[in-house]
Amino acid sequence: MNLEYSLFPGCVPSAREFSCEVSARKVFEALDVELHDVGDFTCCMPACLVHSFDYVTGLALTSRNFCVADEFNRDILTLCVSCYGNLSRAKKLMSENGDLRRRVDELLAAVGKSYGGKASVKHSVTVLYEDIGIESLKKNVTKTLKGIRAAPFYGCHLIRPREYLSFDDPAFPVKLDELIKVTGATSVMHRERAGCCIGCGSFFGEVAEEAALRLSVDILDSAREAEADCVIVTCPYCFLQIEMGQLLFKRRTGELYNLPVLHYTDLLGLSLGIEPKELGMDLHKIDPTPLLERIK
Amino acid sequence: METEIASISKELLQRSINAEKLRYCYGCGTCTASCPVAKVVPENFNPRGLLQKIFFDLNKTLTEDELWLCAWCYTCYERCPQELKTTEIFLLTRNLAVEKGYFPKQPTALIKLILRSGRTLEVTPARDRKRAALGLREIGETVSEKALREIKIITEKSSTWRVRE
Numbered sequence: 536m537n538l539e540y541s542l543f544p545g546c547v548p549s550a551r552e553f554s555c556e557v558s559a560r561k562v563f564e565a566l567d568v569e570l571h572d573v574g575d576f577t578c579c580m581p582a583c584l585v586h587s588f589d590y591v592t593g594l595a596l597t598s599r600n601f602c603v604a605d606e607f608n609r610d611i612l613t614l615c616v617s618c619y620g621n622l623s624r625a626k627k628l629m630s631e632n633g634d635l636r637r638r639v640d641e642l643l644a645a646v647g648k649s650y651g652g653k654a655s656v657k658h659s660v661t662v663l664y665e666d667i668g669i670e671s672l673k674k675n676v677t678k679t680l681k682g683i684r685a686a687p688f689y690g691c692h693l694i695r696p697r698e699y700l701s702f703d704d705p706a707f708p709v710k711l712d713e714l715i716k717v718t719g720a721t722s723v724m725h726r727e728r729a730g731c732c733i734g735c736g737s738f739f740g741e742v743a744e745e746a747a748l749r750l751s752v753d754i755l756d757s758a759r760e761a762e763a764d765c766v767i768v769t770c771p772y773c774f775l776q777i778e779m780g781q782l783l784f785k786r787r788t789g790e791l792y793n794l795p796v797l798h799y800t801d802l803l804g805l806s807l808g809i810e811p812k813e814l815g816m817d818l819h820k821i822d823p824t825p826l827l828e829r830i831k
Numbered sequence: 832m833e834t835e836i837a838s839i840s841k842e843l844l845q846r847s848i849n850a851e852k853l854r855y856c857y858g859c860g861t862c863t864a865s866c867p868v869a870k871v872v873p874e875n876f877n878p879r880g881l882l883q884k885i886f887f888d889l890n891k892t893l894t895e896d897e898l899w900l901c902a903w904c905y906t907c908y909e910r911c912p913q914e915l916k917t918t919e920i921f922l923l924t925r926n927l928a929v930e931k932g933y934f935p936k937q938p939t940a941l942i943k944l945i946l947r948s949g950r951t952l953e954v955t956p957a958r959d960r961k962r963a964a965l966g967l968r969e970i971g972e973t974v975s976e977k978a979l980r981e982i983k984i985i986t987e988k989s990s991t992w993r994v995r996e
Contacts, residue, residue, distance in 0.1 A: 544970070546950045549954065550952035553961065553962060553965055553967060574977075576974070577950070577974045577978050577982060578945055580945070582903065583903035584941055586922055587899075588925070588926070588929050588942055589926060589989045592986055592988075595985050596982060599982075599985065603978075642985050645987075645988075646980075691903075691905060696905045705909050730867060731902055731904035733867060733902040734902075735903045735904075736868065736900065739935065740896065740899070740935070740937050742875045742896070743868075743902075746868050746872045746876075746900070749871035750867055750871050818965075
């Protein structure tokens with residue numbers, strides 16, 4: 536197939552949720568997709584934080600990453616949905632707003648750069664769906680996950696806003712469901728599938744932390760009501776929130792949801808015949824072993 | 832009706848979020864009904880109310896924590912029947928708050944971490960060893976020296992990025 540991308544590492548996968556990177560690398564390796572490390576990428580500089588302080592400077596910091604990417608003739612592949620949305624937003628603002636672009640370019644000139652914006656922004660899931668494709672994935676599946684009821688949790692910045700994210704329908708997304716079905720698992724309908732985990736807002740103080748906990752409980756209820764065996768996420772932030780949410784909730788109430796959270800690449804990897812440990816699933820804090828025993 | 836937000840960053844607002852449309856809000860509450868934060872902490876965050884406060888009492892709004900509770904999910908932005916760029920309006924209003932010297936504690940600490948490391952999360956040597964044990968590349972406590980230097984230069988001219996000390 537010979538697909539190649541510049542890997543945009545993202546803060547959460549590289550500093551906290553290692554299983555996300557382990558899993559993605561393993562799956563792309565199995566599919567013959569090459570991920571290149573690029574030395575000079577930084578944080579994506581999320582708008583909710585960095586652009587909140589200074590819109591133009593924030594945009595310049597985000598855009599700097601495009602200048603770095605353009606040194607190579609490859610598209611960017613992100614592991615995190617927030618990086619994906621944030622980079623896509625910057626690209627849209629830079630391409631549509633000449634005044635903003637001029638101001639950003641003035642800042643970038645100080646480091647000898649100017650915005651080119653050649654590289655496209657992709658996410659591991661958009662690459663799997665659009666660049667590799669469902670049919671091609673099906674051909675690689677060697678082990679069916681039949682009987683597993685998986686609750687998709689799309690992640691905000693994979694689908695919203697449609698103004699610059701065209702991957703799926705923001706109100707009724709279906710593509711993660713299709714990707715889940717490739718593995719033989721059942722994709723269950725539940726009310727919070729297109730919801731928010733507040734990952735991006737949860738570092739803004741006690742109220743935000745409390746809100747994030749309550750919301751992860753709501754997401755877990757939604758999945759449990761639909762009799763799901765696991766929640767499938769596309770974003771390491773959602774992963775952290777929905778996993779940690781269960782541990783925090785247990786500490787507070789004594790009740791453990793015990794609902795495994797899986798990166799989509801975990802599910803796909805299992806169906807490609809990759810061992811759970813190789814996908815980093817032994818790092819998960821909600822033990823997926825009972826689930827895994829069912830697909831042996 | 833000219834709002835202060837429109838006059839302060841008028842050009843930026845108009846081009847980026849179409850400030851003209853601020854007055855189009857007819858208070859239907861679709862934003863609040865859709866908001867994940869309002870769903871779980873309704874007493875602390877209400878996007879419809881926040882928009883109205885930005886519109887009618889901006890200066891007071893700039894000092895309030897509520898401004899920092901938007902989780903940036905774009906659900907209201909996607910659903911607003913009047914096509915107000917709600918999420919972007921909240922971001923720009925935060926800019927105005929910072930311009931006036933209201934630095935919320937946690938975001939400010941994160942900005943400092945970015946200036947120091949190029950990331951929003953710390954990679955301690957122990958974490959890096961853990962990465963190596965998992966077969967991942969070691970990435971160090973900061974992004975590359977070149978990248979870090981460039982971040983510093985780009986932010987140097989920013990009048991609102993006064994958090995470096």
